[in-house]
Amino acid sequence: MSKIAIISQPDQGVLIDVGGCASMQEAISHLSSTLQVSSQFWKGVNVALNLGDLELTSAQVAHILALAKGVGVYPYQVFAQRPLTRGALLENGVILGDGTPMTLPAMTIKVPENPEIEEDWEDESVNMSDDEPGVSIFYEPSENQLITDDVTEHQTEDQADQPDGPIDFEPKAPKAPKAAKTEKTPAPSEKKEEVKGPVQAGVMYLRQTLRSGQTVSHQGHMVIIGDVNPGAEVVAEGDITVWGALRGIARAGVGGNNDAEIRALRLQPIQIRIGDAFARSPDRNRLHYDVHNGPETARIVDGKIKVFKFSPQ
């Protein structure tokens, strides 16, 4: 998805990956907005850079390095695939990346799968219609009114542990899950399966707005001071907190942490995933983002993502 990805792992530092950019120009513009807006963030961080398959001359490499240097970033290694770029890096006295660069964590969403209906592909596809069990749908203020009855119902149910009660959830009573849907695809990132409970790996704190095509991931909690625009993606093993509007995709609890939470001043995402659960925005014209509920938190309750109005304890 991303033109630029910031991938952070506690033991390996941070990788800035511009391998998704089609040209030097694109890489430069993403790099400069990322590096400069959040310049404080980079101080003292172990940064590696991935130029992917961009073909850069020595002068262009020097330009990129100067840009990084301007905000105090000195990549300790740079990955590149093209011989020309690698040569240019060596000419600039840069250490070439060793091994393969870090990649974004793999997806662990449950996708129904049943060998018996192998040929009936319609049942196997991720068919997220409104009445599909296991898929939550977000509602924004205008729609909340439409489902007041359901709200009351659910509030009683959840009152014990959720004083505010959920304000958002599916409009239709979910069907009893079919047996076939309980199996899940083996998670691509098996090694992270053991992660349970709060993630200890620390917090990544980013002061910038993420724009379309930008992805940030972190093995730990993530705090973003700024917006997450449609087309941008935030991925974390722990919680995701957006001090701003969350309008893109957020994946918290990657690796199976179903206790993770996603919170934002304006929670207006296209999709969110927490652990194995999935919720998508309603099918609606998204031209207007100015109506919102105020600060909200999304968490899993009874296997489904629900959204709660934030209230200080």
Place this chain on the structure above:
Amino acid sequence: MCLVDMDIGLRNLDILMGLENRVVYNLVDVVEERCKLRQALVKDKRMPNLSLLPAAQTRDKTAVNADQMKKLCEELKSMFDFVLVDSPAGIESGFQNAIAGAEEAIVITTPEMSAVRDADRIIGLLEAQKDQITQYRLVLNRLRPKMVANSDMMGVEDVLEILSVKLLGVVPEDEEIIISTNKGEPVSGTDNTRSGLAFRNIARRLRGEEVPFMDLDVKNDTWVTRIVNFFNPVRV
């Protein structure tokens, strides 16, 4: 019928179709075997026979190669009657990948000099693949009959003259398209729009029907033809 979005990096068919919130896996996930093809297909919410294979906006444009695309298209061909691959603009690897599995091509251009010249290059590249791509046809998009009448824009005939290619359809410039893309509802599904009808006619021609072309020429713009056009306004 299946739509394959090959515009890697700038994926947006899912947005135009209003399916963005349903996308979980994409083409590169399929090619790299992170999921099965069938899991990546997103079913359209209006037409159950229509599926979308979303593009990876992912980072690595070289994630897919021509052989993998060929294999993917073969698999899709066995599942669908029609497989439509949306190619990125340009003549680079993205285009080469998009045509790797194709049997036919639809070239879309606007009646502007530079666009027509690019279309000509594309047709040249397609002709070089004659053994594989047996037929190619042209769609002329964003035509403004008034401008053509004033000689401010190339007309259908002018473009066909240069490209000497079979015409599949003409889509007029239509602000309904912007309304429909913002809604995530393709204009082809809307009644009473000129462009919607144009797209439906294109679909019918693709299925082999003979559908007469609209006479967008307003050269004979007398009050008689104006009245005729008024009563018979849409023939695309």
